[in-house]
Every structure is written in structure tokens, then in C-alpha cells.
Amino acid sequence: MRELNVIALANAKSKGKRPYFFDDPAVERVLAITMAVAGELAVVHERLDTIERLLESKGTLSRAEIEAYRPDAQAAEERQHWHAEYIARILRIVQQELEALQHPEANRDLEEIAEELSRT
Amino acid sequence: MDARTVSPSVPPVWSTIATHGVFPEAKHDEIARYNFLANLNKYLSTVVAPGNRIAYEKRVRPRFRAEHGRDFQNRDEVRKAMKQDPYYQMWSALRRTTMEMRQQNGRSITIRQAPELAEKAAKLNEGKETLVLNPSVKVPHYLTVMDNHCMPGSYHTELFEGDVSAAANYDTGLFVTTAGGLGRLSDGGGKAIAQWVLSQYPEFKPKRILDIGCGLGHNTLPLAQAFPDAEVIGIDVGAPMLRYGHARAQSLGVRNVKFIQADAAQTGFPDESFDWIQTTMFLHETSFLAIHRIMQEIYRMLKRNGLTLHIEQPQYTPDMDLFEQTMRDWDAFYNNEPFWGVMHDLDPAALMEQSGFDRKEFFQIGVRAVNDLEDFTKPRQQPEAEDYGRAAVWNVFGAWKR
Numbered sequence: 001m002r003e004l005n006v007i008a009l010a011n012a013k014s015k016g017k018r019p020y021f022f023d024d025p026a027v028e029r030v031l032a033i034t035m036a037v038a039g040e041l042a043v044v045h046e047r048l049d050t051i052e053r054l055l056e057s058k059g060t061l062s063r064a065e066i067e068a069y070r071p072d073a074q075a076a077e078e079r080q081h082w083h084a085e086y087i088a089r090i091l092r093i094v095q096q097e098l099e100a101l102q103h104p105e106a107n108r109d110l111e112e113i114a115e116e117l118s119r120t
Numbered sequence: 121m122d123a124r125t126v127s128p129s130v131p132p133v134w135s136t137i138a139t140h141g142v143f144p145e146a147k148h149d150e151i152a153r154y155n156f157l158a159n160l161n162k163y164l165s166t167v168v169a170p171g172n173r174i175a176y177e178k179r180v181r182p183r184f185r186a187e188h189g190r191d192f193q194n195r196d197e198v199r200k201a202m203k204q205d206p207y208y209q210m211w212s213a214l215r216r217t218t219m220e221m222r223q224q225n226g227r228s229i230t231i232r233q234a235p236e237l238a239e240k241a242a243k244l245n246e247g248k249e250t251l252v253l254n255p256s257v258k259v260p261h262y263l264t265v266m267d268n269h270c271m272p273g274s275y276h277t278e279l280f281e282g283d284v285s286a287a288a289n290y291d292t293g294l295f296v297t298t299a300g301g302l303g304r305l306s307d308g309g310g311k312a313i314a315q316w317v318l319s320q321y322p323e324f325k326p327k328r329i330l331d332i333g334c335g336l337g338h339n340t341l342p343l344a345q346a347f348p349d350a351e352v353i354g355i356d357v358g359a360p361m362l363r364y365g366h367a368r369a370q371s372l373g374v375r376n377v378k379f380i381q382a383d384a385a386q387t388g389f390p391d392e393s394f395d396w397i398q399t400t401m402f403l404h405e406t407s408f409l410a411i412h413r414i415m416q417e418i419y420r421m422l423k424r425n426g427l428t429l430h431i432e433q434p435q436y437t438p439d440m441d442l443f444e445q446t447m448r449d450w451d452a453f454y455n456n457e458p459f460w461g462v463m464h465d466l467d468p469a470a471l472m473e474q475s476g477f478d479r480k481e482f483f484q485i486g487v488r489a490v491n492d493l494e495d496f497t498k499p500r501q502q503p504e505a506e507d508y509g510r511a512a513v514w515n516v517f518g519a520w521k522r
Contacts, residue, residue, distance in 0.1 A: 004279055010228035012273070016266030016456045019216065021209040032217045039156045039221065046152035 131158040131299035132493055137292075138304035141371025142240045142364055144288045150229045157225060158296045161218055165510070168211050169447075175207040176443050195436075195445040195461075199453070202446060212454060219270045219455050222296055226289040227272070234285040237364075241284045244367035250378040251366040257381050259357050262407040262459065270456050275335065275358030287336045287364030294338070300493050301512035302338075305372075308489025308512055309400050309431055310339030314346035316487055316516075317396075317427070326350050326395035330421065332384045332414065333402030337365035337377065339431075343398065344369075344377040350395075355382040385413040392423045400431040401514075404463040411463065415475035422521045428477075429518035431487070433511075436464045447508040468517040477519040484517045 022028045055061050071079055088095065100107040134146070134154040146154075180201045185191060192198050202208040230237065245251050259276045267274045273286055294306040302308035317324065327350055331340040334354030344352040356362055359381055366379040382388060384406070397418045403411055418428050436445045452460035469482045489512035 002280070004231055004234060006228065006232045009231045009272075009279070011224055012227070014220075014223065014267035014270040014272045014456060015264075015274075016270075016458075019212075019454050021203070021213040021216070028213050031213055032220070035160075035214070035217050036221065039153060039160075042156035043149045043152040046155065047148060050148065 131162050134158065134295060136300070136304060136493065137295045140368050141244055142237060142284065142288070142367040144230050144233055144237060144292060146229050146292070150225070153225045154292070154296050157218060157221055158299050160214075160221075161297065162299055164211065164214055164218065168214065169508070171207055172202070172211055172447065173443065175205050176202065180205050180208075192442050195442045195449060198442045198446040199449065212450070215450070216454055222293050223270055223272060223289070225296075226293040227285075229292055230285045230288040231279070234279060234283055234288075237284050237288050238280070238282040241363045241367040242282055244370045245363060248366065248370065250369075250375070251362065252378070252380040253359050253362060254381040255359070257357055257383055260383060260385070260406070260410060262405065262410055263357065266456050266458065268405050268456055269451070275356065275361050278360055282363070284360045284364040284367070286358065286360040290361070291336055291338070291364070291368075298510060298512060301491065301510075302489050303491040303493055305338060305341075305492075307338045307342050308491045309514065310342030311346075311490035312487045312514075313339075313398065313400070313429060313431060313516065314342045315490055316485070317429070318346055321427075324395075324427065326427070328394045329353070329396045329398065330355065330387075330389070330394045332387075332397065332399045332418070333405070334365065334379070335361045337361075337369055337379065339398075339400040340365070340377060341369055341372065341374045343396075344374050348376060350376065352377040353380055353394075354378070355380050355384065355387060357381065357383055385410055385417055387417060387421065389421050391420055392426075394421050395423055395426045397422055397426070397428045398430075403430055404432055404457060404460050406463075407459055408462060411459075411466070411471065412474065415471055419476035419521065424521060426521050427518065428472075428521070429516055430468070431514045431516050433464065434486075434515040435466070435468060435517075436461075444508070450508060472517075472519050476521075478522060481519040481522055482517070483519065484515065486513065487516050488513045 020028050022031075052063055052066060056063050134151050176198075180198075181192070184197070184201050192201070203212075263274050263276065271286075271290070275286060275290075277286060279285060291306070294302065295304075298306070303311070326347055329343050329347060329350050329352045331337075331343060331352065331354045334340045334356050335358070337354050340352060340354040344350070354362075354365065354377060356365075356379075362379040362381055369375075369377050369379070384402075403414070406414060422428060433448065434440070436448070448464070449461045451457040468484065469479055472482055473479045491512070
């Protein structure tokens, strides 16, 4: 038997045209992606919850310890860096739109550049 | 209900689902994915969906009246006006997304283990005369023209010979879409109708029962269990459903049930060969010509003094307001149930009369799922927020053939 492409098959479209409800389908596309990401965050949360409960039941640590945990200076610094990087990664497009505003010279239209390169 | 003051009940976790010999195994994260989805569905139906009524009364209806100098005359007008409303747009977009996520989630669980599931089914089905597949049965147009409820490949598509993944996917996800409202085996509809018949007609002793469009048999098995001396036959056009359904029945120890691949409109069964013919949430997935042909076929196959019953969501009657009709009709257009609206507009008494039944023998009742997850030590909760078209409360219509 041929190996199934599970990833592609799991995400397959159903037969019949998909309805879009917002005036701009791009908004709906982003909503669909956002809800999928929200789902995956819930999945990670549930997994973490499992780990905490298992660790507690085995006496490795208690959930009260987790709640009471305060990072020392170095850990705090590392964690804040992680947050900063994480947020920047998620909001990449916002940063790039800002850069476009700040540096219009570095934001030329690619068709225009292609045309230019075709004659220079 | 005010969502801020009433603590919302939560849906059962997916792992409370009952398993059987051909049920797919699910990993930790796959279960979590379904748990998220059940909660998202619950949130949409209890918190978000009720806002549509407010948007309708406060914005959509007054605007229509102002523009047209009259009220809505039909639900088509309501739907088109609602489609312009940002609140309805948001709810609809979210609801559509949950339908697609449900398919993705279920398919990612089942397709990865499709070969193993096929093997398990084959082992349970091996040498059994109670599974009769007939590959020459043509899948009707109403199933091939689009995929019902956004289920890619519908009931009949096989990824390889012997595949049961379509049925396994259906089996895992029904519990999520209904938030456990049909019980651990999603068989609350079959149990309800079996119990209703037993209590209403204690003298009725059906020897042969036919369940049309049986799918994976989740509503067929309760009939076989409630009438252990009867021979119960489930028919469907989808081979994956029948293979899986038969294996499931074998594994659950229900042996007085046979699964046969056949088209509901021309089954090949002899005249007057059944005492009871049942459909459960099936007729709305057919078509106008097909439903009439199927009803005639039912009349033909039914013995004198035989009973036929059909479980569906409530019909759209003139006393059902246009807003509710519109909400109930959402699935027709946006969840690939294109016959839903037409079917619920039909006069079931006329449909049955045209098929040969005596109008005097027609009746209509309401039933509610028998759910093994319900806490019987507490009073029965009335469903406060209706998840239009999904509630485990049905309209049943039927007739005796005299």
C-alpha cells in the first residue's frame, strides 16, 4: 500500500465552495489561522497541566511550589528576554510595516525594481 | 441566561467517550485538541450565538423595515440581511472554522492509523455473514455533489481498499460536535426511539427492523439491544461506515444486527419484509426526488401493521419565527447540508401520504436523547441556549401502515 500523506489528507478541503462571511476574505483567513493557533496553545497548556499533576503525584514538586516560584535575578532576566523575543516574533509584520514607513527608500516596489534592472 | 452570572457547565472531556474494538487510539495532544474544540463550541453556542437575536431585533430588523417599509416575509430575506451584520458574520466565521477544525482534528487522529484500523476491522469482520458489501451500489448524487457537513470525502471515500478511516473520524468527532449530548457511544438518538417505542407500544414485537442510512450503526445498535429477538438490518451506501459499524457491533457484543451496502431508494428487499423501518438524522442528507423515492420504498418494504419512524430536527412550520428558521438553516448553506432547509420545509404528513400511508396514521412527537453521561441524581436541565440544529432534542414523525 502506498504511504498516505497524513498531513495533507488531514487538512483536506471538503467538496463544495467555502462561504466567507467578512467583507474581506483576508480577515477570515487570519481568523481561521488564529483559532488554530489558539487551539494549539490550549493543547500545550493541557500537556503542561498533565506534567505538573504527574510531578506532584510523584512527589517531585508541588503545584504550590510552582505558584510560589519567583525567579532569581539571572532567571528573571532570561525570562524577560524570552518574552521580548517571543512578542517580536509574533508581531513581525507590525515591525516591518513600521520599517517601511521609516525607510521608504528601502521599500521600493519590486515590479519597479525589476523594470529598472531590466534596463540598467 | 446571563453568561456573567450563571456558572457555565462544561462539556465532558473527550476521554469519557466509550471505546470499542475498532475505536482509534488518541494521543494526549489529540485529546486536548478535541477538548479545546468542545469548549469552543460550547462558548459559541451559549455565549456568542444568543447575540444574534439581539443583533436581529436591534439592528437588522429595524434597518430592513426602514429600507423596505415592511417586515421580513421569508427566511431568505432574513439570512441575506443577517449576512450584512458584523455580529452574525463573526459568529458564522467562527462556527464555520470550528466545523473545519473538527474535521482536521478527527482526520489527523484517524488517518495516521488508518492501516491499523482497517486491519482491526478486517479481523472482527472476517468470515461474518452479517456484513454484506456490494461495490456495485452507486453512491447517490446527493452525496457526491458536495461533502456533507464539511467532511472531506463524505461517508463513502476509501483511501485504500478496506479503509474505515471515514467512519472512525465520524465516530471520534460526533461526541465533540454534540458536546457529549448523545452519550458515551453517541447513541442517545437510537436509545431514545427504542425506549419510546417500547413504552408506547408494549404489544409491538417487531421481528425484522430496517435502519436506513445507518452509518456506523450508532443508532442501529440500541434497536438491536432493545429488541434482542429481532433481526436488525442497517443499510448505507458507504462501505467504510459499514465495515467499521459491523466491526464495532461485533466488538460491543451486539450480534442480531446485519450491515448491508444498499441504496435507500432501491434496496432490493422484498415487498412487506419489515415490521419497523427507521431513519435517524438521515433524510435531511438526501434530496427532493430521493426523499420521495425513499418514502415510497419504505412503504413498499413495510409489512401491514408495520411502523416507520424518522428522527430529524424540528420542521419549519408557519408558527416558527423567521429568525429561528434562519438560525436553524445555517448548516444548510454554511456547513454543507444543502437539503436541510428544503427537507425541514416539507410537510411530513403529505410526504408520507404521497408514498401510500394513510394520513390518519401519521403522527409527530418530540424525543430527547437518552444520555448515559447525564447525572440522574440532579433534575433534568432544560437546554437554555439552543445550538440551532445540534440539540439532542428531536422531532420524530412516522406512521403505521394499515
